Amino acid sequence: MRPSLHPVRVAAIDFLNPAPLMWDFEHPPRNTALSERYALHYTLPALCADELLSGRADLGLIPIAALTPDLAIVPGCTIASLDEVRSIQLVVKHPHTLATVRTIAADTASRSSLAYANVLFRKFLGTSPTFVPATADPIAMLRDHDAAILIGDPALLALEESLNIEAQIGPCTWYDIAHEWHTRTGLPWVAAVWAARPEAESEAIADLTPRQLTDDLNTSRIHGQANIETLVRDWSSRIALSPATIHHYLTRNIHYALDDDCIRAIRLFRQYAAEVDVLPPLPELRFLPTK
16 A cells, blocks of 8 residues: 555554554554554543644544544444453542542543543532542542542552552542443443544545544554553563553453444443533534445
8 A cells, every 4th residue: 555645643642551452553564554654642641632623633542521523433443441440540538438529639631531530429429529630649649638530550550559558548448430330331431432533534534545544443453452462561561560460451451342332331421421511412423434
């Protein structure tokens, strides 16, 4: 295939959980060919959405909280969980319970995770605690607030250090936000999807064709899931987690296929988030055409 005349500008996430999705972009033999068609930039989940919506990116791995009616979801790939995800933790300091929490120090790295937490409190518990933006330092967060929300790699690391954290802060209850959602809805917890802005469909993405782009992303996902052992070795030197924990996380905690249950979960989440005025309504989900 000829090089793209206008390489697709991609906003991606440099966390552990999307590592399988990025396999072909980062590993031979396909990374060289993909580098001619895509220009990658790694950033935080919330900033992925900002780059896409502002036109600085054509394609982004974005939180589902950032979806708008104009953005088109690329079929096939997601970052989700069928029950416990581990990487989204709501830590509540004793003697508080979920019902008595009033202030929450929140890592703002992911809009979806904060929106899920708001739905948990406002929709399911009928309370409205105050969320205070904070750096992802669990000890500092819990010293000043009733609870803390940790997202992504910092959440995984905090779980590993939970005994040390509680030794300094006191007893805490650790709630997995994905599990809390699943127990109340019976559906997966969905964090992010690949999405394209509408202008990109007629500019850079059209230069590849939507089908080629969709195939590239899904082939990368399939290859990544077939190379989990290599990803475990790679990430063992990048993050202070045991190889066993990384393997369990990538194979058991995270679900990567955007199936019908995940699509139903996105719709229900956006419905609930709109009902409690956390996010604007999203009447329909739009998908990138592949035919």
